[in-house]
Amino acid sequence: MYLKKILWAIALVGLVVAAYFGFYVYNAMIAPNTNFNNDEAYIFVSKSDTYKDVRVQLEPLLKDIDNFDALAERKKYTTNLKAGRFVIKKGMSNNDIINSIRSNNIPVKISFNNQESIEKLAGRISVQIDADSTSLIAVMTDDTFLKxxxxxxxxxxxxxxxxxxxxxxxxxxxxxRDRMLKEYASFWNGSRTAKAKAIGLTRDQVMTLASIVHEESKQASEQPRIAGVYMNRIRIGMPLQADPTLRFAAYQLPEYKNTVIKRVLNKHKEIKSPYNTYMNAGLPPGLIAMPDISAINAVLNYEKHNYLYFAANAKKLGFHKFAKTLTQHNVNAREYQRYLSSQGINK
Incomplete structure (x- = not known):
């Protein structure tokens, strides 16, 4: 009789222990442990992060961070972090969360346009991926890579x-950087390469001219016509006389740092620079800004016409008036200069 009581007691203790263990396993591994209202949340883990850094991101997203800590340590996540962007879905258990942030690195979509320089492009990219702008600039301007x-x-x-x-x-x-080189090669497919060859320009020259066209006009509808003007000038050996190149040349000088040139003046035409297309014939040595794809295609498919000049249209801002003769161009240019003066734009 006494032995039977002992066996019952042992069995009862076993049941209690099993129940406690089951409750612990349920709470640690199976029970939902999220604490946010959206369908999902994201955490970002850098290569240099420790579990403490990850925990700071996780704590406001979870109901019970201590339970998560215990399972993370048991599954060795605390010493085996993976870098990347990871999703946590509403209602996930600790086990689900650990599996997700350990192996489900989710891509991000990055975008960029209208960057004026490698430095500004690097700054734009650095806020979209886990790479600082200094490191990006270094690899993007590396002499060996460029060569x-x-x-x-x-x-x-x-x-x-x-x-x-x-x-x-x-x-x-x-x-x-290496991925963008592949994208560049893909962009310059057989069709675009053939078009560049047909108009007598290299890829770099197309990009350089496209950067000028894009700075002249953001209107895709008139970019092919502007490109046609420059191609006509190149064909007859006439200087490009592109005002955006004068602005670019000026901005390289200390006295023009942190300024905005709203009106190109005669003094700007005297700046000694290979980017001064009033002083130097042909294309400048490189891009003055990042052109949109519309401007690149505008150069490759430039409009065939007899225009040699264009001036900003004072009555339709953002667009231009085109002229075949210098006399007509001067009329158009004076009209726009009067508009600038009426607006108090003198420099």
């Missing part, structure tokens, strides 16, 4: 075709 890829520091910006792309958030600076 082996066929670029110079003046043409390097042309390698980055403005668009939207998918990257892993933890992509390295080298990974970003």
């Amino acid at each position: 082996t890829s066929g670029f110079t520091k003046q043409t390097a910006l042309g390698m980055y075709i403005p668009n939207s792309y998918e990257f892993f958030w933890n992509t390295s600076p080298e990974g970003f």
Whole structure:
């Protein structure tokens, strides 16, 4: 009789222990442990992060961070972090969360356009992936890379075709640069390469001229006509006389840093620079800004016409008036200059 009581007691203790263990397993592994109202939340893990850094992101997203800590340690996640962008869905258990942030690295969509320089492009990219701008600039302007890829520091910006792309958030600076080189090669397919050859320009020259066209007009509808004007000038050996190149040349000088040139003046035409297309014939040595794809295609498919001049249209801002003769151009130009003066724009 006494032995039977002992066996019953042992069995009861076993049941209690099993129940407690089951309750612990349920809470630690199976029970939902999220504490947010949206359908999902994201955490970002850098290569240099420790579990403490990840925990700071997780704590406001979870009901019970201590339970999560215990399972994370048991599953060795605390010492085996993975870098990337990870999703946590509403209602996930601790086990689901650990599996997700350990192996389900989700790409981010990055985009860029209208960047004026490699430095500004690097700054734009650095806020979209886990790579700092200094490191990006270093790899994007690396002499060995540029030489082996066929670029110079003046043409390097042309390698980055403005668009939207998918990257892993933890992509390295080298990974970003090398992927963009592949995108550049893909962009310059057989059709575009053949068109460049047909109009007598190299890829770099197309990109350089496109950067000027894009700075002259953001209107895709008139970019082919503007490109046609410049191609006509190139054909007859006439200087491009592109005002955006004068602004670019000026901005390289200390006295024009942190200024905005709203009106190109005669003094700007005297700036000694290879980018001064009033003083130097032909195309400048590189891009003056990042052109949109519309401007690139505008150069490759430029409009055939007899225009040699264009001036901003004072009555339709953002567009231009085109002229075949200098006499007519001067009329158009004076009209726009009067408009600038009426607006108090003198420099």
